[in-house]
Amino acid sequence: MKAVCFSGLRDITVETVPDPEIILPTDAIVRVSSTAICGSDLHLYNGYNPAMKKGDILGHEFMGEVVDIGSAVKKLRIGDRVVVPFNIACGACYFCERQQYSACELSNPNGVESAALLGYPAGGLFGYSHMYGGYAGGQAEYVRVPFADVGPLVVPRDVPDDLLLFLSDILPTGYMAAENCDLRPGATVAIWGAGPVGLMAALSAQLLGAEQVICIDEVPERLELASSRCAAHTINFAECDDVVERIKELTGGRGPDSVIDAVGLEAHGTGLMELYDRTKQALRLQTDRPNALREAIQACRPGGTVSIPGVYAGIIDKMPMGVAFGKGLTFKMGQTHTHKYMRTLLNHVLKGDIDPSFVISHRIGLDGAADAYQAFNDKHDGCTKVVMSPVPA
């Protein structure tokens, strides 16, 4: 089969590799109909994860058809059409029982090694380095799906892939980010990052009762989507000399009830702080660039909530902790417990409450993966979200 492989820093290759096979009796094999590139894949592309090995198959957002199942699979059947969550969860452990699926203790074969480095055992993920289990990913024609009765969500046949694919990651991620805001009806939310995750968070915030949504980014076409598709007020930070003040002006001088950082560790900035962060990162004194997070903390109203779906991996500097403490902010963050939200969100999609497909800007076959990674990384060519179809329709 064809598969998209990591071959080093900003080096993506499409290779012919052996088809995956059932390894454990609880596995299934899925033939992929659609798979997307995620902002998280860019952290791998840009070399922020040292636990990648050349030859690793990428991808954690995918859906398709079950073509084989192991002898212990009970619920899933060959022929089922499924969306697969990006986290691999065992369904049985302490955390899975509490629906904290991304903290699954048992799905990562390298759990102990990851704990030696991180201080906790990381759950398994598709296509996301050996730290998270080294599982082959879904940017391929076929994928092996472990714990097949736990993750895959069976979806109706008559609904197009475009409406369903994002149940695998960005829609639940945006939704959990909004849920973490503890929104009251009529609330105001400001969202840093109008990438796929920020846009899904904007839609979800409205679904959960927010009345005013403010999106901050510098990429014009993304801001345009935020305003036309998510009814958000937008701020282009590259053209605004004080984002925090601008947000306060829009919220009666007080600041939003909740703020969402949908940017994460590769945030862009301006001015002295940006220079400071880039220099520190280059000198290895700081691993992540937290511009968006700093602004979010400064903008949030006293007693408000800071929700962080954007990924952080290491150490950050110059955190306005005094401001956070003084305002009595609540912080909620982390990797999405995707399994917990998929069914609810499927129902919203089927009822027509949410249509996440507007983020798709590029549709290609697997062969175009290298160029697509570059365009998505550089935010060139209007690239907001890339969907790849391994089998031409």
Place this chain on the structure above:
Amino acid sequence: MAHDVQESGGVRVVSTAITIQRPQREVYAQWRNLSGLPRFLQHVKSVSEEGERSHWVVDAPGGAMEWDAEITADVPGQVIRWKSVGDATVVQRGEIRFTHARQGRGTEVYVTVGYRPPGGRLGVGVAKVMGKGPGIQIDTDLHRFKQFMETGEIATTHGQTRGTAQQDEWQEEQTTADEPDAESRNGGGPS
């Protein structure tokens, strides 16, 4: 994570703990079936039991290592203690204790292993067997045991498909153009 401390007489002691979401008796019984242990203990090839004694064969580069061990205490559901017989062996003594975990969380398992880090060729072999050190190896084996007890299988990617480029180790150096701190080897973060 395991502690590894120097004791007197050239013996080091590793201790660690894990919680397993199954009843105490069941966890004890699975472990007490010594001949079934190679399923969980990555480098143990076989364990055969003859009364209070057991014979252990462990995979090591340059040939198998073998020794005999003797159970010195066995309280069903609670504790098993053993020591090795003869003094040429690396693993000297061990204890596995099972206690009730609060809030219905199953069983807490406490493991202590005393070992003598050997010198010379054997030492190199053992260091390799132990990979990243005995502490991590014991934690890995217990994690495998926990996986089996809670889910009935041991998660693996062994034998899965991958691209042609070969790389044995995780990257030693950050490769990002921005060169973040080596400390962000904690992961590039998830999805």
